[in-house]
Every structure is written in structure tokens, then in C-alpha cells.
Amino acid sequence: MxxxxxxxxxxxxxxxxxxxxxxxxRDIQETVILKNGFPEAAVLEEKxxxxxxxxxxxxxxxxxxxxxxxxxxxxxxxxxxxxxxxxxxxxxxxxxxxxxxxGNVKMEVKQRIGFDSVDIESKTSLLKEAYKRAVEEAAERNVKVPACSMTIDTWMTEKLVASSDGAYVYSLIPRAAFSMLMTAFHPQKGSAQRFFDLGGSGGWEIVERWSLPSLIEKEAETLSEILLSAGKSPSGKTDVILGPELVGLICHESSGHPSEADRILGREAAQAGETYLKKDSIGLRVGSRLVNVVDDPTLDGSFGFYLYDDEGVKARKRMLIKEGVINEFLHNRETASVFGVKSNGSARASAFDREPIVRMANTYLEPGDYSVEELLEDVKEGVYIRSFMEWNIDDRRFNQRYVGLEAYRISKGEIKERIRNPVLEVTTIGLWSSVDAVGRDLEFQAAYCGKGDPLQGIPVWVGGPHVRLRGVILGG
Amino acid sequence: MKKDEAASYIVDLALRRGATDAVANIHDRQHIMIRFSNNEVTISKFYDELTVDIFLMIKRRRAATTIPFSSTRSLEKTVERLIKIARMTPPSELYAPLPEGPFSYDPKLLRGSKVSLNPDKLVGYVEEAINAALKEGAKKVAGTLNAFVERTVLATSGNVYASQERGALDISVRAFTSDISSGHFVSISGDEDEFNPSEAGRIAGEIAAAASNPKLGEPGRFTALLGPLVFADLISQVGILSSAFLVDIGQSFLVDKVGSQVACEKLSLIDDPTVAGSYGARAFDDEGVPTRRNVIIERGVLKRYLHNSMTAKKYGVETTGNAGLISPHPWNLIVEPGEKSFEDLLAEIDRGIYVTNDWYLRYQNYRTGDFSTIPRDGIFLIRDGSIESSVRELRISDNMLRILRNIRDLSRTRRWIKWWEVDVPTLTPYAVIEDLNFTKSTM
Incomplete structure (x- = not known):
């Protein structure tokens, strides 16, 4: 080659x-799909x-x-x-x-359990077990699961990048991913749905760590309980505690995307849009002093893992927001040249036939000092949102909406009854400025970030700890 | 091995190795994309790809692959591996043999129109679009131009051997008069003579100029006039989610709705890939079945889902010629026109909002159809039948079925739409929706 x-x-x-x-x-991918308990075709793809x-x-x-x-x-x-x-x-x-x-290097992520050692029958059996337990768990509550699709993907990405000015980087990164869309239905209560992704770099050991049957059983239980018992969400001014799933999404959408230098230059104007940030926005306060958002491709085992980008530049942790202030943008070599800085290794291409563009990798809010109990105990009346379904953000990355799925009312520092579909529709600065406490926990979730034309879906992690928003206005 | 011989060779080999059914679909495609922003080209790209999709069944056990087309030995090894995988795969819910041909196809649909891939000519189209937008007052213009030609050779174990050519052009133009004032429009065509980049640029520029100095919009329920870009986004959701596969996995608000009134009587939606020269025209689907005109919604009633042979067997109907080997999908959506002009529709709105574009549509619940999407580019307040002023930062937060039922009128003028947000080519009018819910950020 x-x-x-x-x-x-x-x-x-x-x-x-x-x-x-x-x-x-070269991307070699194997996909196993289980639709409503039955296998679809096993799919192999080589690009x-x-x-x-x-x-x-x-x-x-x-x-x-x-x-x-x-x-x-x-x-x-x-x-x-x-x-x-x-x-x-x-x-x-x-x-x-x-x-x-x-760079002039070769790197490879080793698999502890190789994908080749797990056959399609075993993967399908794993999904069938997860599906069976989900259906049984829901049935115990007289809830049906009329529809459920689950997918396991394993793939190897092999790259050799070279440039006329000296880059020569070979990499081999295996990844595994799981995704699910589950519908719970009750004749009197209607339906509720849950969608989520899991993913990481490494071998089959990643999938084993997820303990899918137990995880999906728990998801079915939660979804059933939401359907059966969640009441009306409060609206108006209140305190809100967000779980890591939502914090990660918010970091990605309202901190990561606006920091992409190619957006700042207008390169994505006709597709994913621009950004509220300008070339001279470094130093702009956009949140409270507790807000530290980073993007780090070098996290071991992460879904967005890489050590050298697709222009051959060494990857490093990028501090996008430091103590509430815009600190650094994401650059490839082209945008770095325009801004008069060095590339911070953000060029990624999703396939051989896509050009490298500025992308995130693993974007998250850095943890603070609080336990979840400490976050809760100072809330008189509020809402706790653990997961979401609907979300979107405008093309300047300033007005966003997140609709909670698993959510609870908080009263006098304690989690109370479930509530349905709380709506957080706020501006980026309004949201980050309302952060008054940050948890010391840290969790990540996988996602596929879409950008570019033709669209390039790339694997990323999004994450963070629990955070407390003080005095935000729910409802949109 | 020559491409034209390979498809049948692969199918024969799969059958000899034990498959009960097999499909080989070879795609030879050349595609140019030119991206532009700030009134200049940012990158020009040429994609040259030759791939083969192979799908095979051993009764209820199924496997599929897409690989680069390469040597005979490599193709043989792939078939053998796929057979092995199919044997190991637990059985699916049911077995539906591939549709039995041979079929006859419309010759007009087998021959693609000629599309030039000359870079200088295509850059010229980009220049035309940029200049047209600048002439209307835009300060900066961004977008994408695509031109492609492709040839598909298909063989199946159902006695199908066919090939078709396709070619098309599209351009998407977004014009800005300021950071917060913009307009967007497109031109798409399967026929180079009808491709009109200047018009796309002109309309984008006109909207951007009219959208200057927008004020923050106020939330509430309004009568909404939706431009073709917006209505195409909504209506293509109806087309996409009428796939029987997506219905089956709960990813559709059309579950259990066939035969029901799901929309206002003024709405009829058809998937029609048989319109020669249109962007999404094609002669046959991925199982070799001749494409046909499928009415999805007729006068507001959901008439059918879109099927391949597998979903059709499950639902006890015939395939609609929309395969996708795993999931059926629409090819070329068409909304029947209304009777009024855009001006008539506007004149009949006392208090409303005219939305020219939207993006980022996400569901709270596919099954119920609760969703939101973000209007972008020109958004205008309507008062007493006229455009009063430009507004910004609103969101449409509503329910898909409610919107379909609340269609008050459709224009007789229609536009073909396809761009980053709208993947399926869609011919759509302007639409007036009663009582559409707009929300905005609370802080």
C-alpha cells in the first residue's frame, strides 16, 4: 500500500x-440486527x-x-x-x-478478545437474551414491547495517512457499538420510546462489559414505569439536575460544535450551519466558573479514540471552555493556518472517500466536587432529568431544546415521583451560566456525530458528571 | 471479469454453494461535489467507485455485504464467506423467495440523461448561483453542487438481469445578508437542460434580503405558511416512515394507520420513480421488481406502506417495488398540487408565520409523531395577508399527524427539493398549516 x-x-x-x-x-464492519426478537440479515461491509x-x-x-x-x-x-x-x-x-x-508512527489498538472469536450466532443469542428479558420485565407490569430493534456493530478501521510535507501515520483501531430503539405500549397509557447508543474502541471485551441483557432489562423496566406512572412535568422557574447522558449531549451540541473552526469560517454554512462564536471569541465568557468543557481524542477505550488525526497531526486534549470562558477552538491544518495557530489534531475523515474535516472526538464536562446527594440536598423544588429522547439546536448553536425521558420531581432535597417529558429550551449562554454545582462522577455515552457534505458520521463519546442548574425556566 | 458478467456469475455461484436466493447489484458511479462558502469554492471532490452488493438467503437465513468490485477470486471468496455466515445466522421471522422475473422495464427509465462531469462547466454553475445571490443583495453565499452518473447492473436468482443508467445534478445555495439574515434554495434535476443554479441563487438571495434585521420571534400557535423546503422536510418524513420495516420497528407514526384518515383531504402523496427525467427516477428496485407509482396518501387516507418482498409477505400484500433489501424506502416523492397561487395563500392569512426553511428534525416519540424542528433562514410574520416583518429564533414543536390533519391549503406551484436535510427528492407545493405550535428559548 x-x-x-x-x-x-x-x-x-x-x-x-x-x-x-x-x-x-479500509473499514471492515459486521452488523447483527435483531428486529422484534428475530434476526435480520447479518451484514458485512468492506469499504x-x-x-x-x-x-x-x-x-x-x-x-x-x-x-x-x-x-x-x-x-x-x-x-x-x-x-x-x-x-x-x-x-x-x-x-x-x-x-x-x-507524525511518523505506527499505532494499533489491541483487542483482548478478538472480534473473530465471536461468531454471529453468539452475537444474535446475546441480543435475543436481552430482548427476552426486556419483554418479560415489561410484561410483569402489563406493558407490551411491540417494537424493539437492536444492533451490534464491530468494525476495524485501518488507515495510512501520508503527506508531501512529511506525515506518515499508520493506525488500526477496532470499535464495537450497540444501538437500540425500544417502544413500550400500554392500552390506556399509550407509548413511550427509548433510543440510545453504546460504543468504544477495543475488542469484544467492550461488549461483555456492557452486560447487555441486564442493561436492556433495566431499560425496559424504566420505560414501563415512565409509561405507567410519570405525571405532568412542572414548568416555569425551577432548579434542574441533569444526569451525565444529557450533560454529554449538551457539551457536544453547544460547546463542541460551536468551537469548530471551520464553522467559524463559514465552511459549513449551507449544511450544519455556522456558530455564534467568532474568530475573536477566545476569552468570551459563556458560562459560570464551574464550566470546563474538554474534547480529548486520546481517552483509552473511547469511541472517538485516535492518537494522530487524518492530516498526521498528533492528537491532544483540547480545553474548549475553561472556567466558563471560551479557551480554544478545534482546528485542522487549514483552519489553524487562517487563525495563525497550530492544528490541535482535529481532522477526521469517516471513510476513504471523505476528506478530513474538523471534528470532535470525546467531548465532556470535567467533573467537580459534589456527590449526587450533595447536588440534590440543596434543591427545595426542582426536576432531575436522567435521559432524553428529542433534542435539537439551531445552526448557530445557540438555541437548543432537550426533552427529558427518565425524569423526576425533586422536593426538599429528595427525588420524588416520575414526571413526563420535561422541556429544557434555552440558549447556550443561559444554560451554561446557570450551572452552580458540578458532580464528581463522570460517565460517557457513545454517539455518531453528523457533519460535512456528503454527510460524515463519525464515532464520538459525549459525557460528563451530574450538574445542577439554578433557576432555569422549564417549558418551551 | 467484466462488470456486466459478474452479477450473474455471483448469483450462479451463490446458488451452487447452497443459497436458495441471491442478488448481486453492481454500482459504477462517478460523482463530483463542489462545496463553496464566502463566495468562493472551498473544495472540489471527485468520487470514483465501483462496488457490489451481494445478498443471499438460505431459506430464512440471510446475509448481505457491500464490497469494492475486484478480482474474480475475491468475489468468489466473498460469496463463500457469505454462505458460511448465512448458515451460522439464526433463522429470521419468515422466508420470502425473491420475486420471480423476468420483468419488463420502461426503456425511458433505463437510459439516464447525459450529465457533464466537466469540472470547469460545474464550477461555472457555482459561479452562476453565487452571482445571482449577490445580485439580490447577499453579502456571502455558501452551498454545494453535486453531479453524478451511475450505471447499475443487477442479477437475481429470480431470473432478473438488468442494467440502468442514471445521472443528475443538484445545487443547494444559502445566501446571507448578515450573520442572522439568510435565505436558502435549491435546484435539482435529472436533466441538465432543466437545471437552474441561477434561479436557486436568486431565490436564496431574495429571501436573505427580505429577512434583513429580524427581531426575536414570539412563541404561540399560528397559521403557518410553509415554503417548499420546509414542507418537503415534513412530507419526506411521511414517505420515509411509510417503510413497512420502520413501521415494524416502531420507528413510525403510521403504525396501524393503513385505511385511516391521517391527513387533511387536500393531501395526496405519491412515490413515483416512473417520471422519466426526474431526479429520483429508476426502472427497478434492489430486487429487480419494476418500480411503480405508489399512492401513499390519497385525499388524506393512508393507502399503503412501502414494501420489499420480505415485508410484503409479512403484511400479506404484494411488493410495491421499493426494495431496499432489508428496509424498503421511497424513491421520488410527489405531493399533488393545490389550486391557489402562493399570493392567494398569503392573502388569506390574517395572522401567521411564513417559514422558508428548517432543519434538525428530531422525534420525542416516533410512534406518536411528537417532534420538533428548527426554522432557519427567512422567517416572516404575516399580518392581514401580507408579510409584515422578519423574525428569528423560533422552533416548530408539534405533532406530525396533527400537522397533516391541520393542512388548510396547498399551492398549485410546486418545487423539486433535495438537499442536506431532505434526502429523498420531493416535489412539493407551499402549504398552509392551521394552529402550528412555535416555541422559543426561555432564557
Whole structure:
């Protein structure tokens, strides 16, 4: 493969490219689906090929091919060159790459239990057991589970990234993921639904740690109880305690995305949108002093794990919000060059035929000092939201809505009865400014972040501790 | 091995190795995407891909794969591996043999229109769109242009061997007059002669100019005039969630609704990939079944779900030619037009809101249809039949079935819509919705 990568870069150089970057990527994925207790087709997918990205007269061109022959790789280089040259005529600001130091390494995430050692029958049996226990758990409460889809994905991502200015990074990262959509139904109470993802990097041991049958049984119990007993949510001004699932989502949506430098430059304006932050927003206060949001690709076992990004830059922890103040943006080499900083290793591509763009990895709120009991004890009347279904945020990442699923009323420091669908519809600054206490726990949840055009879904973790919001207005 | 021979070879091999049914679908696709922002191209991309989808069944045991098309030996190894996996896979709920051909297809749908992949010509389209938006007063313009040609060769164990060509163009243009004032529009076409990037740019620019200096909107229930981008987003949800697979897993508000009045009588929704020259036109589905015009909603009544042979067997009906080997899906959605002009619809609204675009639609509960989505770009207050002012920062928080029932009117003018938010090509009018719920941030 190395020779094809070299060929791609050298040929682009011989055509006149100022910069060339070639990437071989192979993603081999196996998916097992259980639909309402029955297996669907087992699905294997292999995507592999080479992409080449070039700079010509300050314009970026990209081409990919899944044909790994010398002729077709050269043709891809030539196409990337032609695409860039054609675009150069409506370029005003020339693109350049920053002078970050670039890696020359090989890295591999080892699997303790290899995916090959677990056959499809075993995976299906695991899901069937989880489904059976969920149905039985719901039935004990006279609740039905009329629909439930569960999926286990295992995949290997192998990459070789090289650039004309010296990057040479090989990586092999296995990942496993689970997702579920469950519907609980009761003739008098209607329906409630729960969707969530789990994921991590490593081998089958990740899946074993999830203890899926017990976990899904518990989810069925909770969903049934929500359906049967959750009452009307209070609205108006109140204190709210958010669980890690929601805190992680909020970090991702209202801190991670606005910090993407390509959004700040308007690159995503017609798709996922822009951001309320500007190039000069470093130092802007957006939350209370307790708010520290980071994005860290280097977390062992994380779903968004990588050590070098897809431009060959070493990954590191990024402090996006420090003590409530915007501290750092997420950069690739292109945006870093515009901002006059160094890339912090945020370039990721979801497949061989996608160009690297600025992405998050594992975004979370850093823990504070409080136990969950301490967070609760100072709340006279309030709401505790543990999980969610509906959410969205505007394309400037400023107005967002989260609708709780598992939620409770709090009275005099104690968790009381379940409530249904509390709505938190607030601005980014309004939300982060209301944080008055941060828990010392820390949990992560997997997600697939969507960005780019064509859409690039990439694995990420989102996470955080419990937090307390003081005096927020519920209802939207 | 040549591409045209490979599909049948794979199917024959799978049958020889013990499959009861097999499909091989070879896709040869060239695709150019040009992305632009701040009035300039940010990256131009060329994708050249040749892949093969293989699906096989050993009665109720099923396996599927997508791999790059490569050597004969590699394809053979893949088939053998897939057979092994299918044998190990526990049996599915039921077995439905693949539909038995041979079928005859509409020749007009088998031949794709000619679409140029000349980079200079395509960059020229981008220039046209940007200049048209700037002429209307936009300060900066962003978007995406796509052009593709593809050839599909399909063989199945149901005596199907067929190939079709497709080609299409689309452009999505977002124009800004300020950080908080923008407009968006698109042009999509399966026929290069009808592709109109200038018009997309012009309309985006017009909306952005009209949306200047927006004030914060107020929440409440309003009569809403939804532009084609918004109504396409909502109505494509109806089309997508009419997939019998999604109904089966509870990911649809159409569960148990066939035969029921789910919408106002003025709404009829059809999935029609048989319109030659349209963006989503195609001759056959992934099982080789000829596509057909499927009425999903007729005068407000849900007539059917969309099926492949597997879901059709489960529901005791015939396939609708919408396979997806695992999940059926719509190809080319069409909303029947109303009788009034846009101006007539506007004139009949005393107090309302005109929404020109939306994105980020998420469900609280798929089964009930409770959801919210975020209006973006031009949002306008309507007073006494005229646009009064521009507003911002509102959210549509309502229920899909309620919205469908609250359709008051549809325009006779329709637009084809497809962009980042709306994946299925959809021909849609403007729509007036009674009593639509708008919310906003509380702090």
C-alpha cells in the first residue's frame, strides 16, 4: 500500500500540486440486527480505497478511488489536481496548511478478545437474551414491547495517512457499538420510546462489559414505569439536575460544535450551519466558573479514540471552555493556518472517500466536587432529568431544546415521583451560566456525530458528571 | 471479469454453494461535489467507485455485504464467506423467495440523461448561483453542487438481469445578508437542460434580503405558511416512515394507520420513480421488481406502506417495488398540487408565520409523531395577508399527524427539493398549516 500512497503524492506533485496528502483507509464492519426478537440479515461491509487531497494555486481538490491499481490511483491524483485547478478561478483567499509537526508512527489498538472469536450466532443469542428479558420485565407490569430493534456493530478501521510535507501515520483501531430503539405500549397509557447508543474502541471485551441483557432489562423496566406512572412535568422557574447522558449531549451540541473552526469560517454554512462564536471569541465568557468543557481524542477505550488525526497531526486534549470562558477552538491544518495557530489534531475523515474535516472526538464536562446527594440536598423544588429522547439546536448553536425521558420531581432535597417529558429550551449562554454545582462522577455515552457534505458520521463519546442548574425556566 | 458478467456469475455461484436466493447489484458511479462558502469554492471532490452488493438467503437465513468490485477470486471468496455466515445466522421471522422475473422495464427509465462531469462547466454553475445571490443583495453565499452518473447492473436468482443508467445534478445555495439574515434554495434535476443554479441563487438571495434585521420571534400557535423546503422536510418524513420495516420497528407514526384518515383531504402523496427525467427516477428496485407509482396518501387516507418482498409477505400484500433489501424506502416523492397561487395563500392569512426553511428534525416519540424542528433562514410574520416583518429564533414543536390533519391549503406551484436535510427528492407545493405550535428559548 505504501507504494500506491507514494505514487499518489508524487504524481500530484509532478502535475504541479503545492501540497498532496494521500490516505488509504479500509473499514471492515459486521452488523447483527435483531428486529422484534428475530434476526435480520447479518451484514458485512468492506469499504477500502485511496483518497488524494491536493492544493493547487491555493485551491483544494480531492479525489478518491476504490480501485487499488497504479493506473487508477494516478487517475485519482490527476482528477484531484484538475478539480483544484478548475476551482482556483473563484478562490479569493488561498488555502494553506499550517506548519504543525507531523507524525511518523505506527499505532494499533489491541483487542483482548478478538472480534473473530465471536461468531454471529453468539452475537444474535446475546441480543435475543436481552430482548427476552426486556419483554418479560415489561410484561410483569402489563406493558407490551411491540417494537424493539437492536444492533451490534464491530468494525476495524485501518488507515495510512501520508503527506508531501512529511506525515506518515499508520493506525488500526477496532470499535464495537450497540444501538437500540425500544417502544413500550400500554392500552390506556399509550407509548413511550427509548433510543440510545453504546460504543468504544477495543475488542469484544467492550461488549461483555456492557452486560447487555441486564442493561436492556433495566431499560425496559424504566420505560414501563415512565409509561405507567410519570405525571405532568412542572414548568416555569425551577432548579434542574441533569444526569451525565444529557450533560454529554449538551457539551457536544453547544460547546463542541460551536468551537469548530471551520464553522467559524463559514465552511459549513449551507449544511450544519455556522456558530455564534467568532474568530475573536477566545476569552468570551459563556458560562459560570464551574464550566470546563474538554474534547480529548486520546481517552483509552473511547469511541472517538485516535492518537494522530487524518492530516498526521498528533492528537491532544483540547480545553474548549475553561472556567466558563471560551479557551480554544478545534482546528485542522487549514483552519489553524487562517487563525495563525497550530492544528490541535482535529481532522477526521469517516471513510476513504471523505476528506478530513474538523471534528470532535470525546467531548465532556470535567467533573467537580459534589456527590449526587450533595447536588440534590440543596434543591427545595426542582426536576432531575436522567435521559432524553428529542433534542435539537439551531445552526448557530445557540438555541437548543432537550426533552427529558427518565425524569423526576425533586422536593426538599429528595427525588420524588416520575414526571413526563420535561422541556429544557434555552440558549447556550443561559444554560451554561446557570450551572452552580458540578458532580464528581463522570460517565460517557457513545454517539455518531453528523457533519460535512456528503454527510460524515463519525464515532464520538459525549459525557460528563451530574450538574445542577439554578433557576432555569422549564417549558418551551 | 467484466462488470456486466459478474452479477450473474455471483448469483450462479451463490446458488451452487447452497443459497436458495441471491442478488448481486453492481454500482459504477462517478460523482463530483463542489462545496463553496464566502463566495468562493472551498473544495472540489471527485468520487470514483465501483462496488457490489451481494445478498443471499438460505431459506430464512440471510446475509448481505457491500464490497469494492475486484478480482474474480475475491468475489468468489466473498460469496463463500457469505454462505458460511448465512448458515451460522439464526433463522429470521419468515422466508420470502425473491420475486420471480423476468420483468419488463420502461426503456425511458433505463437510459439516464447525459450529465457533464466537466469540472470547469460545474464550477461555472457555482459561479452562476453565487452571482445571482449577490445580485439580490447577499453579502456571502455558501452551498454545494453535486453531479453524478451511475450505471447499475443487477442479477437475481429470480431470473432478473438488468442494467440502468442514471445521472443528475443538484445545487443547494444559502445566501446571507448578515450573520442572522439568510435565505436558502435549491435546484435539482435529472436533466441538465432543466437545471437552474441561477434561479436557486436568486431565490436564496431574495429571501436573505427580505429577512434583513429580524427581531426575536414570539412563541404561540399560528397559521403557518410553509415554503417548499420546509414542507418537503415534513412530507419526506411521511414517505420515509411509510417503510413497512420502520413501521415494524416502531420507528413510525403510521403504525396501524393503513385505511385511516391521517391527513387533511387536500393531501395526496405519491412515490413515483416512473417520471422519466426526474431526479429520483429508476426502472427497478434492489430486487429487480419494476418500480411503480405508489399512492401513499390519497385525499388524506393512508393507502399503503412501502414494501420489499420480505415485508410484503409479512403484511400479506404484494411488493410495491421499493426494495431496499432489508428496509424498503421511497424513491421520488410527489405531493399533488393545490389550486391557489402562493399570493392567494398569503392573502388569506390574517395572522401567521411564513417559514422558508428548517432543519434538525428530531422525534420525542416516533410512534406518536411528537417532534420538533428548527426554522432557519427567512422567517416572516404575516399580518392581514401580507408579510409584515422578519423574525428569528423560533422552533416548530408539534405533532406530525396533527400537522397533516391541520393542512388548510396547498399551492398549485410546486418545487423539486433535495438537499442536506431532505434526502429523498420531493416535489412539493407551499402549504398552509392551521394552529402550528412555535416555541422559543426561555432564557
Amino acid at each position: 505504501e507504494d500506491l500512497i507514494e505514487l499518489a503524492m508524487n504524481y500530484a506533485g509532478s502535475l504541479g500540486a503545492e501540497y498532496a496528502e494521500a490516505r488509504f483507509q 477500502k480505497g485511496i483518497s488524494i487531497r491536493v492544493l493547487v494555486d491555493g485551491a483544494l481538490g480531492f479525489a478518491s478511488t476504490d480501485s487499488l491499481t497504479r493506473r487508477d490511483v494516478k487517475a485519482a491524483s490527476s482528477r484531484a489536481f484538475k478539480m483544484a485547478r478548475a476551482s482556483a478561478r473563484i478562490m479569493h483567499e488561498k488555502v494553506s496548511m499550517d506548519d504543525s509537526s507531523l
